[in-house]
Amino acid sequence: MRAREFITESSLPDRISNPLSSTWVIPELQNQNAYLQYRFAVALAGAKAARNGDIPRLAKDSVWGENQIITDYMNPDLEQDIDFALGEMGLKGKKLVTTKHSEETSDTGVVSPLKAFKGYPK
Numbered sequence: 001m002r003a004r005e006f007i008t009e010s011s012l013p014d015r016i017s018n019p020l021s022s023t024w025v026i027p028e029l030q031n032q033n034a035y036l037q038y039r040f041a042v043a044l045a046g047a048k049a050a051r052n053g054d055i056p057r058l059a060k061d062s063v064w065g066e067n068q069i070i071t072d073y074m075n076p077d078l079e080q081d082i083d084f085a086l087g088e089m090g091l092k093g094k095k096l097v098t099t100k101h102s103e104e105t106s107d108t109g110v111v112s113p114l115k116a117f118k119g120y121p122k
Contacts, residue, residue: 039058046058070082073102079094
C-alpha cells in the first residue's frame with residue numbers, strides 16, 4: 001500500500017468523524033511551536049473566566065516571547081559567555097529581564113519567627 005492511498009488532505013471518513021464530538025483542527029497552531037501551543041493552552045484554560053470578566057485577559061505578548069531563556073544560577077560570568085557564543089555564531093543582542101542577583105520579593109518575610117538558639121543566630 002502506498003502512503004498516498006491512506007494519507008489525504010481532505011476530511012476524515014464518517015466512521016471516524018461521526019463518533020468524535022466537536023473536534024477542531026487549528027492550522028495556525030503548528031506542532032513545531034511548543035511555546036505557542038503552551039500559550040494557547042493557558043488562554044484556553046482561562047477562556048470562559050476571561051470572557052466573563054472574572055480574570056484578566058491573557059496578554060498578547062510575554063516578556064519571554066519565543067526566545068531562548070538562560071539563567072546564571074551556577075555561573076555568575078555567564079553574560080560574557082553568552083556574548084562570546086553569540087559572536088561565534090555571528091549574532092548579537094540579549095535582554096536582561098530580571099535583576100542581576102537572586103533576590104527576595106518585597107512581600108517576602110525575611111525575619112524568622114523562631115527564637116535564636118545556639119547554632120542558629122537570629
